Amino acid sequence: MKRFLVLTVGLLLLSLGSWIGWKTISRAQNRRLVLTGSSTIAPLAVEIGRRFEALHPGLRVDVQTGGSSRGIADARRGIADIGMASRRLKTSEKELLVHTIARDGICMVLHAGNPVSSLSDSQIVGIYTGKIQNWKEVGGKDAAIFVLNKAEGRGTLEVFLKFFGLENPSIHADAIVGDNEQGIKTIAGNPNAIGYLSIGTAEYDQKHGVPIKLLPSHAVQASTETLAAGTFPISRPLNLVTKGVPSGIAKTFIEFCQAKDVHDLIKAHYFVPATR
Amino acid sequence: MTSLRPTTSSPPRADVFLVFALRALAVVASGIVLLILVFLLLESAPALEGIGLTRFFSDASWHPLSDRFNMMPMVFASLAITFGAILAAIPLGIGSALFCRYYAPPKLASLYRALLQLLAGIPSVVYGFWALVVLVPVLFPSLLAGIVILSLMILPTVALIADASLAQIPLEYSHGSAALGLGRWSMIRGVLLPSARRGLVTAILLGLARAIGETMAVLMVCGNVVQFPKSLTDPVRTLTANIALEMSYAGDLHRSALFVSGLLLMGLVVLLVAIAEGLSRGKIYA
Numbered sequence: 392m393k394r395f396l397v398l399t400v401g402l403l404l405l406s407l408g409s410w411i412g413w414k415t416i417s418r419a420q421n422r423r424l425v426l427t428g429s430s431t432i433a434p435l436a437v438e439i440g441r442r443f444e445a446l447h448p449g450l451r452v453d454v455q456t457g458g459s460s461r462g463i464a465d466a467r468r469g470i471a472d473i474g475m476a477s478r479r480l481k482t483s484e485k486e487l488l489v490h491t492i493a494r495d496g497i498c499m500v501l502h503a504g505n506p507v508s509s510l511s512d513s514q515i516v517g518i519y520t521g522k523i524q525n526w527k528e529v530g531g532k533d534a535a536i537f538v539l540n541k542a543e544g545r546g547t548l549e550v551f552l553k554f555f556g557l558e559n560p561s562i563h564a565d566a567i568v569g570d571n572e573q574g575i576k577t578i579a580g581n582p583n584a585i586g587y588l589s590i591g592t593a594e595y596d597q598k599h600g601v602p603i604k605l606l607p608s609h610a611v612q613a614s615t616e617t618l619a620a621g622t623f624p625i626s627r628p629l630n631l632v633t634k635g636v637p638s639g640i641a642k643t644f645i646e647f648c649q650a651k652d653v654h655d656l657i658k659a660h661y662f663v664p665a666t667r
Numbered sequence: 668m669t670s671l672r673p674t675t676s677s678p679p680r681a682d683v684f685l686v687f688a689l690r691a692l693a694v695v696a697s698g699i700v701l702l703i704l705v706f707l708l709l710e711s712a713p714a715l716e717g718i719g720l721t722r723f724f725s726d727a728s729w730h731p732l733s734d735r736f737n738m739m740p741m742v743f744a745s746l747a748i749t750f751g752a753i754l755a756a757i758p759l760g761i762g763s764a765l766f767c768r769y770y771a772p773p774k775l776a777s778l779y780r781a782l783l784q785l786l787a788g789i790p791s792v793v794y795g796f797w798a799l800v801v802l803v804p805v806l807f808p809s810l811l812a813g814i815v816i817l818s819l820m821i822l823p824t825v826a827l828i829a830d831a832s833l834a835q836i837p838l839e840y841s842h843g844s845a846a847l848g849l850g851r852w853s854m855i856r857g858v859l860l861p862s863a864r865r866g867l868v869t870a871i872l873l874g875l876a877r878a879i880g881e882t883m884a885v886l887m888v889c890g891n892v893v894q895f896p897k898s899l900t901d902p903v904r905t906l907t908a909n910i911a912l913e914m915s916y917a918g919d920l921h922r923s924a925l926f927v928s929g930l931l932l933m934g935l936v937v938l939l940v941a942i943a944e945g946l947s948r949g950k951i952y953a
Binding site for chain 2: 542558
C-alpha cells in the first residue's frame with residue numbers, strides 16, 4: 392500500500408518536473424512571430440500559422456485578436472510583427488504597408504422561386520428595418536417577407552451593417568442564424584426568405600443544386616470572380632499590415648500567406664484568395 | 668441479520684485498495700463539477716464586474732456589441748421550451764413504458780424497447796437537421812418547433828428509465844393486487860405507479876436536464892431571435908443556443924457575458940434538480 396502511494400506521488404512529481412522543464416526549454420528555443428488584430432482574419436491566420444510552423448521548426452506563430460484597429464495600432468508601435476486588419480486603411484494610417492491576402496464578401500440571397508431579381512440598397516434597408524414587410528412592395532408576390540439575420544460577432548453581419556449603414560438593434564429579424572450553411576438551409580426551405588451569406592458558400596451551394604438565388608449589388612453580378620477582382624461592392628479586403636518593408640521571418644510569413652499553398656485554407660474559411 | 672462489516676480485525680488488501688480507488692473516483696467526479704463552476708465564475712468575472720449583475724436583467728435588449736446585455740428573454744425561452752417539451756414527453760414516455768411492461772405482448776414489447784433505444788442513440792444534430800428540413804418549413808422557426816423536436820428527443824430517455832424503474836417493482840405487488848381482484852388499470856394506478864414514483868421522478872429529471880442542455884437541435888429550429896415570445900409561433904433563443912451561436916466570434920466583455928449565460932444555465936439546472944429532489948422526497952415520506 393505504502394509502496395503504491397510512494398510510486399504514484401513519485402511519478403506525479405516526475406511528470407510535473409519534466410513538463411516544467413520542457414516548457415522552459417521550448418520557450419527558450421522558440422522564436423516568435425506575433426500577429427494581432429482582426430478577429431475575422433485571426434482563425435485563418437492561426438491555421439496558416441500552424442502550417443508555417445511545421446515548415447519552420449522552432450518558430451511559434453502567436454495570433455491574438457482585438458479588432459482591426461488594435462492590429463493597426465500594434466503594428467505601428469512595433470508591439471506586433473504583423474497587424475491584421477479586415478478593412479481598407481484610413482488616410483491617416485497610410486504609412487503602414489498593406490499586404491492583401493484574401494477578400495471577404497457577402498451577397499443578398501433569396502429562394503430560387505422568388506420572382507424578385509434585384510433590390511436596391513434602400514429597399515434592402517427598408518426590409519431589414521421592418522418598413523417593407525411584403526414582397527409585393529418590391530415587385531414580388533403577395534407574401535410576408537421572412538428576414539434572416541446573423542448572430543452578433545459574425546464577420547458577415549459586420550460587413551452587412553457597415554455597407555448598409557445599419558445598427559444591429561434596429562433590425563427586425565424573423566430568424567437569426569449562426570453559420571452560412573444554416574442560413575442556406577433556411578432560405579432553401581422558405582420561398583419568402585431573404586438573407587445574406589458569404590459569396591463563396593452561396594455560389595458553391597447554388598452550383599450544387601440548392602434552390603437559392605444570389606442578388607447582384609449595384610448591377611454587379613455576385614460571384615467569386617467579381618469579388619476576387621474587387622468590383623463587387625459589398626466586400627472588404629483581408630489585410631496584413633507592417634511598419635515599413637517586412638524583413639526576415641515576417642517577410643517569409645507574408646509571402647507564404649499570399650502563396651498558392653494556403654488557398655485551400657482561405658477557401659475553407661469562405662474567403663477568396665486575392666488576385667494580385 | 669449478518670453485518671456487512673468483515674469480522675476480522677484487518678480487512679483484506681483488495682478491499683482497502685477498492686475503497687481507496689472508489690474514494691479517489693468520487694473525489695474526481697465531484698472535483699470536476701466544482702472545477703467547472705470555478706472556471707465559469709473566473710471567466711464570467713470580467714463581465715460581472717465590468718457590466719454588473721443587474722444589467723443582465725434590466726438592459727433594453729441583448730445586443731452585446733452595442734453594449735446591451737439583457738438575458739432574461741433567453742432564460743424565459745430556455746424554461747418555456749424545457750417545460751413544454753417535458754409536458755409533452757411525460758404522458759408519452761410513461762405511457763410507452765406502461766405499454767411495454769403491462770399491455771404489449773412480450774415480442775412486441777422488446778421490439779418497441781429496441782426502437783426506443785435506437786431513438787435515444789440518434790445524435791442531436793441529426794434530429795436538428797431533420798427538423799430543419801421537415802418541421803421548419805411547416806411550423807417556421809419558432810418556440811413550438813423547438814418544443815416538438817425536444818419532446819421527441821427526450822421521449823426515449825423518459826420512456827426507457829420509467830420502464831426500467833417499473834421493472835424493479837417486486838413481483839409480489841402485482842401478484843398481491845391481482846389476488847385482491849384489482850383490474851389491470853387499477854393495479855397500475857393504485858399500486859405500481861406509486862411504488863415506482865422515485866424512478867419516475869428520475870426519468871422526468873433526466874429528461875428535463877437533457878432538454879435544458881440541448882443545443883444544436885434547438886439552435887437549428889428556434890429562430891434564435893432574442894425576445895419574449897408572444898405566442899407559440901414566435902422565434903426564441905435559448906441560453907445554450909446563445910453560447911453556441913456567438914462564442915466562436917466573441918471577444919472581451921461579449922465573451923465573458925456568454926460565460927454568464929453558462930453560469931445562469933448551471934443555476935437553472937441546480938434549481939431544477941433541487942426542486943425535483945424535494946418533490947420526490949416529500950411525497951415518499953409524507
